[in-house]
Amino acid sequence: MKQLIRDLVSQALTALLAAHGSDVAIPEFLVENTKSREHGDFACNAAMAAAKLLGQKPRDLAAAIVANLPANANVAKVEIAGPGFLNFFMRAESMYAVIGDVLRLGAEFGRTNLGANEKLTVEYVSANPTGPMHVGHGRGAAYGSSLSNILSAAGFDVQREYYVNDYGRQMDIMATSLWLRYLDLHQITTRFPENAYKGAYVTEMAAPLAAEFGAAFVCDGEALMANLPPDESQGGDKDKHVDALIANAKSLLGAVKFRQIYDFALARLQAEIKAELVKFNVVHDEWFSERSLAESGALQSVVAALTERGQMETREGALWFKATEYGDEKDRVVVRENGQSTYFASDIAYLKNKFERGYDRAIYILGADHHGYIARLKAAASGLGIDPNRVEVDLVQFARLFKDGVEVSMGKRGGQFVTLADLREEVGTDAARFFYVMRSHEQHLDFDMELAKKQSSDNPVFYVQYAHARICRVFERLTERGLGAFDVALGVANLGLLSEARELSLIAAIGRFSEVINSAANSRSPHIIANYVRDLAAQLHGVYDSPPRLEILCADAGLRNARLALMAATRQVLKNGLALLGVAAPDSM
């Protein structure tokens, strides 16, 4: 409908420009939804936008546009208002078609072709497999998953990916931590480093490790603890301490056995993360292993390639990528003095790999603390000869969890933190997912756990789901009252009987769904969907409950089926909207 108005106004403007003897292009203008009924259904700012170009006052030009507007059966009237807005009042019949569309398309209703099948890879969550996910990961998971759904609905070809950091120091620390717990089980005395993983989940993995490998990893505890530099509380450096311990562990155990422990920890932790994400309605098409980059030689070859392109420089024994040449604030180390590659080296290889797999664009969803990465990743792309605009980073701000009005600490200190699983078990997947995305991702989020559990209209998830369940109930009553089945064709044929303002307003809201999807996709903002679905639910409740009550199951078959068609369409759009957010639409509550 907006496109129709845009075309009509364009035609009028073209005629006016021709009459003016000007051969310039039509200036940009907007067709918007109006905020109030007195401004009609759609408003257009073309007269204001073109006023300067044609040297006319906006209101005069608006009158000229109206005079040149081709007639159209869908337009009831056009008014000029305010500084020069063109307010379009549509014929009610022209708005009804959308109801038939919804009922015909079902779950497909709302899909658009904004993305034109552009191939995107969206990377999200990517939590290190060194422990359970915490509530911060939850927001990234909810956001990334919802955004992927939305982009897909908007016609992008979306691939969802999880980057598994299964390579490097953190996993070495993880393996060593597990081994120390295993040694505890075998009554071998060691000292647990301050920088190791202290969570109970590590201790809990020790028994299964012993069950699978028996005493294969038992060793001399004194030898393991020998020649270690002091830990932090002993006046030393915790990083140096733990690194020395890892070196001891590797030499005592040998590479094969160390790797066995490492793989054991990795497999279990990753399986836990996967299982939790499934419960959270979050899916990934690909779990991409960082280690595979090193083992396939991709890591080494990207370093070689960059060196060949003159993007690298050796300084103080280390190999640096000259990121400053591409707008980063400083150069970045890729290979350390000790010969080990950095995490950033893997990032570059991974970035290259993504584009080699044929994606038009790579979207990274990262926590807000990673904002320093944006310039770095884009510089890496430039260095590889890839247009940095094809690399997009969306940052998700932090979430704070509140329980009984007090903030729940998320610090990892002492292994005490609220896991995503804890949160999900307490409030449920639906509430958690909705709450995570109902605010802009650029905004800090206060997550109220009590509110998320409430069964009343204060709780937006409940409110929306309730609207869906209520409609389902109406259809149950239909059968119970012996009024016969819902006759879609009859309903659609009689939509003209829906003339109440609240019904028309609900129809208009349904008609906006596609546009809302596009808007959410363009601005990478799932919260737009959350707000929409809440507004739709409010309209539904309004139709349903505001006095005088609207009798849906009325005696007149035509009107009854028309109203049922509206109900069915509303239910479908609520369900489709919630599905984009990974939230269920239950039939009863």
Next chain:
RNA sequence: GCGCCCGUAGCUCAGAUGGAUAGAGCACUAGCCUACGAAGUUAGGGGUCGGAGGUUCGAAUCCUUCCGGGCGCACCA
């Protein structure tokens, strides 16, 4: 110190690409069920859009500057 994000009603927040009288929810006040779910709904009060300049027909939105909050600035991952 430098960089990124944020500041809108008592509280939590929407207001993409500048548009008409800045909107929701909560909380507060007053109404609405013999009813297809009241687990709901209707109405009301409530604002110097952090401050000050600027850009223009028009600024919460863009620019400058200041104030206030969050985060980041590793041969860590």
